[in-house]
Amino acid sequence: MQMKATVPVSMASLKAACSQCNLQELCLPFGMSENEIDRLDELVGARRKIKRQHHLYRAGDLFEAIYAIRAGSFKTDVLLEDGREQVTGFQMTGEIIGLDGISTEFHTCNAIALEDSEVCVIPYAKLEELSREVEGLQHQFHKVMSREIVRDHGVMMLLGSMRAEERLAAFLLNMSQRFTARGFSAAEFHLRMTREEIGSYLGLKLETVSRAFSRFQEDGLVAVQQKHIRILSIPGLKKLLHHQPAG
C-alpha cells in the first residue's frame, strides 16, 4: 500500500456531497468508458470469468488486485454475526471493484456475481505503473477517494432520515446514471438484483421496495415489469429527493 492520502479533492464536490446528501452522491459511479477498459485489458491481459452467485473475492482475502468489470455485474456484502446479509454496493459493467480494501490489506466485503460475469484482473503491484499510462484509472481513484470522504457520520444520519421512496428514487437515478455512462439508454434497463438485495442495500424490507415501485408506477414515474425498468419521468424522481422533512 503505497498510496498517499494526498489525492486532490475539490471543495466543490465535497460540499455538493455533504449538503445535498442523497444516495446519488454516496454511490458515485466510477465507471470507465469502453475504450479505457479495453486499454487496461490490453495492458494487463489477465481475465477471469465468474459464474452467477459465485464469489470474486471474500471478506478477509488478501487485497492483491482490483478488477475492471468487462461484462456482468456484482454485489458486495458483509455477513453479520447474527447471520443477516448486508449489501454494501452494486458494481456494474465498466466499473471497478475491489477498492473497498483501499485502506487495509484485506477485503472487508464479499463480492458476488449477480450474473455470469467477466473481469479484467489488475494486480495491485501493477497499479501505480498503470496509473501513469491509463489516464482514466487515476481519475477513478480520485473519485473513489472522494467517496471515502463523504462517509461521514452526519451523512449516515441523514440517510436514516430519508423515506423509502426517496431512497428508491435515488437508487433508480443512480442506476440510470451508471447505465448512461456506459452508453445505454438512461431510460430503460434491466436490474440484475432482487427486491430483497435492493432492500438490503437501501435499508428497507423487500415488501417496502416492491410497494415503492408500485407507487412510482401509479404516479407515472416509471414502468416496472419485474426487473425491467423504464423511467418515464426523471424530473419526477428528482423531485422526490428534495422532499424535505418539516423540520
Add this chain to the structure above:
Amino acid sequence: MQMKATVPVSMASLKAACSQCNLQELCLPFGMSENEIDRLDELVGARRKIKRQHHLYRAGDLFEAIYAIRAGSFKTDVLLEDGREQVTGFQMTGEIIGLDGISTEFHTCNAIALEDSEVCVIPYAKLEELSREVEGLQHQFHKVMSREIVRDHGVMMLLGSMRAEERLAAFLLNMSQRFTARGFSAAEFHLRMTREEIGSYLGLKLETVSRAFSRFQEDGLVAVQQKHIRILSIPGLKKLLHHQPAG
C-alpha cells in the same frame, strides 16, 4: 498533506467494528492521557481559549492545525442547505479535534465550544516532527484512520436499523468510556450538550431522547437529573445493544 494511507490497521479491530456495528465502535474515543497532553503542550506551547458557543473553526477554513483539548468540550456540526444543523460528533477534554479534514485541505465541519474551553494548537506543519517525539500522538492517528475505515455503507444502514434506546445506550456507554479514559468515574458525569444536540447526533428528535432517558431511569439503568448522569448498570445498557431485530 504527507500522510500515507499505510497506517497499519489490525484486522481484529476492523472486524470488531464491522460485525458488532454499534455506535460505540463508530465513535472510538481517541483520548490522550493528561501526561501526553502536557507533553504536547510543552512542545508546542500555543494555547487558545474559546468561549462557550464560539467557533474553534468553521467549515471551509483552511486545515492548518489540529487541537488537543486541554479543558472543556466541543461539538462538530455541518449546516445543511435547508438550514438544519447536523451534529457529527462531540469532543471532550483530552481528545483531539480538527482531524475531520484529514483527507482534504479544508475543514468539513464547524467546531463549536459547548462550554468555555482551552485547546493546545498543533500546527499541521509540526505534526510529523511531533509524531516522532510524542508516542501517543501517532497512536491517536492510527485510531482516527481506522475509524475512517468503519465508515462504510453497510454500517450506515445498520445504524439506521438501531432503535432509539439502542442508540442512546451506545452513546452513554461511549461517553462513560471516554470519561474513564480521563480518569473520571465511569459511572457519574455531566453531559455538556443539550437533548437536541444528542438527538441530532443520534438521528433522533429531542423528545425521543428525553423519553429514552426516562425509560432508562424507570428500568433502573441510570439516574438522570437534567445533564447529570449516573450510570447504575453498565451490563444493563450493554444488553440493549445486542437487541437484534427479528430478521
Add this chain to the structure above:
DNA sequence: TTTTGTGGTTGACGTGGATCAACGAGGCCC
C-alpha cells in the same frame, strides 16, 4: 402432467418514533 422453489405483489395489522402541544424549572435582565 404435477410438484417444488424462487421472486414479486398486495393486503391487514402493529408499533416506534415524529409531530404537535402543554407545562414546569431555572437563569437572566429590566
Add this chain to the structure above:
DNA sequence: GGGCCTCGTTGATCCACGTCAACCACAAAA
C-alpha cells in the same frame, strides 16, 4: 418582584414501515 428565554419532560395523535400472510407467475425437476 415580573417577564422572557432556553431546556427538559410528558401526553396525545399520526403515519411510515416492519411483520405476517396469502397469492400469483415462472422455471426447473420429477
